[in-house]
Amino acid sequence: MCTTCGCGDSSLVPVDVHEKILAGNDRVAAHNREHFAAAGVLALNIMGSPGAGKTALLEATARATGGRWRLGAVSGDLATDNDARRLEKAGIPSKAITTGQGCHLDAELVHNSLHGFAWKDLDVFFIENVGNLVCPAVYDLGQAANVVALSVTEGEDKPLKYPVMFKGADLVLLTKCDLLPHLDVDVATILDGLRRVMPRPEVIELSARTGAGMEAWVGWLEARRAGLPRGKGTAVHVHSHEHPHLHTHVHEHRHADGTVHAHPHGHEHAHGHLHAPGSEENHAHGGADHAHATGSGHEHGH
Amino acid sequence: MHEYSLVQSLVERVEALARERKATAVHRVVVSVGELAGVDPGLFQTAYDTFREGTICAAAPMELRTLPARWACPGCGGAIARGEVLTCPACGLPARLSAGADEILLETVEMEVP
Numbered sequence: 302m303c304t305t306c307g308c309g310d311s312s313l314v315p316v317d318v319h320e321k322i323l324a325g326n327d328r329v330a331a332h333n334r335e336h337f338a339a340a341g342v343l344a345l346n347i348m349g350s351p352g353a354g355k356t357a358l359l360e361a362t363a364r365a366t367g368g369r370w371r372l373g374a375v376s377g378d379l380a381t382d383n384d385a386r387r388l389e390k391a392g393i394p395s396k397a398i399t400t401g402q403g404c405h406l407d408a409e410l411v412h413n414s415l416h417g418f419a420w421k422d423l424d425v426f427f428i429e430n431v432g433n434l435v436c437p438a439v440y441d442l443g444q445a446a447n448v449v450a451l452s453v454t455e456g457e458d459k460p461l462k463y464p465v466m467f468k469g470a471d472l473v474l475l476t477k478c479d480l481l482p483h484l485d486v487d488v489a490t491i492l493d494g495l496r497r498v499m500p501r502p503e504v505i506e507l508s509a510r511t512g513a514g515m516e517a518w519v520g521w522l523e524a525r526r527a528g529l530p531r532g533k534g535t536a537v538h539v540h541s542h543e544h545p546h547l548h549t550h551v552h553e554h555r556h557a558d559g560t561v562h563a564h565p566h567g568h569e570h571a572h573g574h575l576h577a578p579g580s581e582e583n584h585a586h587g588g589a590d591h592a593h594a595t596g597s598g599h600e601h602g603h
Numbered sequence: 604m605h606e607y608s609l610v611q612s613l614v615e616r617v618e619a620l621a622r623e624r625k626a627t628a629v630h631r632v633v634v635s636v637g638e639l640a641g642v643d644p645g646l647f648q649t650a651y652d653t654f655r656e657g658t659i660c661a662a663a664p665m666e667l668r669t670l671p672a673r674w675a676c677p678g679c680g681g682a683i684a685r686g687e688v689l690t691c692p693a694c695g696l697p698a699r700l701s702a703g704a705d706e707i708l709l710e711t712v713e714m715e716v717p
Contacts, residue, residue, distance in 0.1 A: 311627055311715045316620060322613050322634070322707045405605055436605035439641040439707075465641040468705070493688075500674070500689040500697035 326440055329408035333415075333443025340421040343526045344428060346442050348466065349450035350459075351432030354476035354509055356384045358450055358518075359427055360391040361509035365519050368392070370424035375414045377406040377431040384429060393427075394419065405436035408443055425522060434463040446471040446525060453477050453486050460494035467498045472505065472521060479508035606642060606650040609707060613651070614658050617712055621659050626714035629663040633711040637704040638672040668710070673701040 321327060337344040347355050356376070363372055374395045376384035382397030389395050398406060398414050411428055420426055428444060430437040438447075449470040451459055454477055460467045467473065473495060481488065488506065495502045505521065507514025613634065621629055636642050644667050651665045674683040676691035677699040683689060689698040 311717045313630060314624070314626075314714055314716050316624065316712045316714060318616075318620065318709045318712060320616070320709050322609055322616065322709050325612060325615070403608075407608070435641065439605055439609075465639050465705070468639055468700075496688045496690070497686060498689070500699070 323440065326408045329412055330441035330443040333408055333412055334445075335443075336415070337426065337443060337445065338530050341529055342420060342423050342426050343522065343529060344426045344442075344444045345525075346428050346430060346437070346444035346447045347450065348430045348434075348437045348447060348470075349432065349476075350434050350452070350455055353432065353450040353452045353455065355429050355432070355450050356387055357509040358474060358476060358507075359388055359393060359429065361512065361515055362427075362518070362522075363388075363391045363393050365512065365515040371422055372425050372427065373418070373420055373423040374427040374429055375411065375418070376429040377410070379403070379431065388429075400431060404431055404433050405440055406430050406442060407440045411442045424526065434459070434466045438466040438469050445529070448472045448474060450474045450476050451491070453481055453484060453488070453491070457486060457490040458494060460491065460498050464498040467495060468500075470499060471501075472503045473499070474518060475504055475506040477508060477510070478506045478513060479511045606646040607654065609642065609647065610650040610654045613709060614654060614660050616709055617663075618659050620712055621714055624714060624716050626659075626716050628715040629659050629712060630715060631663050631666065631711075631713040632660065632709065633666045633668065633713075635668040635670055635703060635706075635708045635710050637670045637706050639700065639705045640707045641705075642707055644669055663713075670701075670703045672704040674698040675701070 333344070347359070349355050359372075359374060366372070372393045374385070374388050374393050375398050376382075376388065376395060377398045377400055378384060379400055379402065382399070385395040385397035396414055396418050398410050400406070400410070403410075406428065428442055430442075447470050449466060449472070451473055453475060475488070475491065478488075492502075492504060495504060505514055505517045507518055509515070613632070617629060617632060620626075634647075636644055636647065648665065648667055651660075655661055655663065655665075674687075674689055675681060675698060676683065676694050676696055678691060678694040678696045681691060681693060683691065683698045690696070691698065
């Protein structure tokens with residue numbers, strides 16, 4: 302009704318919404334996240350370019366953990382279930398999500414993929430996203446962390462060219478490091494780029510082929526599993542309560558000397574801090590935000 | 604080209620709002636896109652203008668506002684210049700991104716209600 306004279310004409314109303322356009326996706330993602338947390342499953346969104354080595358990384362993870370954990374995966378691709386079949390062969394129960402022309406996974410696709418898939422019994426659930434350094438970064442899937450695989454063959458300036466993807470990464474895995482002797486690639490330049498797009502750069506250099514660096518990656522997974530609200534691992538695995546030490550150390554190291562390639566050291570440190578079973582509660586992690594001021598925490602020599 | 608799927612989400616949201624308020628038409632939508640939201644404003648506009656045909660947004664042009672990304676220290680508030688390392692040189696703290704700079708928000712929908 303027109304408010305000026307009540308003539309019955311319709312009126313123009315500006316409705317303030319101020320809501321995320323992807324609020325619908327975010328709701329489904331929150332639902333997924335609750336499910337994963339309740340079941341004590343560490344769900345990770347694995348992103349990276351096509352050919353960055355995401356599938357090889359997961360195969361190598363199965364080898365490196367040697368059956369200690371129940372791993373599972375869904376693999377997103379425009380076509381074929383090749384990745385899911387490769388992972389099955391590596392001992393990782395997997396399901397393909399074929400997106401057709403879709404350039405990314407969204408929370409709904411992941412949710413639907415869980416139906417008929419025995420994900421609740423898993424320790425770590427990998428969501429292998431569509432190979433793409435752009436679109437997947439925009440969609441929350443309900444993961445506990447974003448892991449970006451960046452291969453050394455992709456060029457030193459990839460972080461600066463795709464800041465959104467790296468800004469959202471909780472961990473960057475620098476893959477195919479066994480190829481470094483054959484390439485004119487300066488790892489320091491890649492790390493410098495990451496520090497300019499990631500406020501909390503965390504990087505592990507590895508090679509799925511030789512296994513170098515895999516121990517640090519498995520250590521990161523262990524720490525993340527210990528941080529789960531109802532992690533199954535806390536009572537079973539002795540490594541599970543290393544999280545605070547590992548993180549403190551890693552951040553300290555980064556702030557102190559300005560480099561970001563300290564993970565193998567961080568992992569060694571973590572192994573030096575095993576505690577008797579039962580002491581987990583004292584080391585429970587407080588939440589996702591674990592910033593550490595320079596100068597606090599532990600001192601370490603390398 | 605996730606801009607098309609974003610536009611689809613946008614139009615669905617506008618349709619829902621219009622239904623709630625029994626709107627007879629939508630005249631304008633205002634969307635803000637942060638610089639680090641992962642959306643190309645030009646592509647997003649094109650996607651919207653293509654997709655809105657035949658929807659409730661058919662006669663509703665989109666005003667797209669872009670928000671620049673600014674990084675600053677959460678401790679001392681010092682600005683971190685574009686392209687610099689995202690750690691405060693004074694405090695050593697990780698930089699914090701300005702509000703909205705990584706978001707895509709539906710700000711306002713102008714609709715005709717009876």
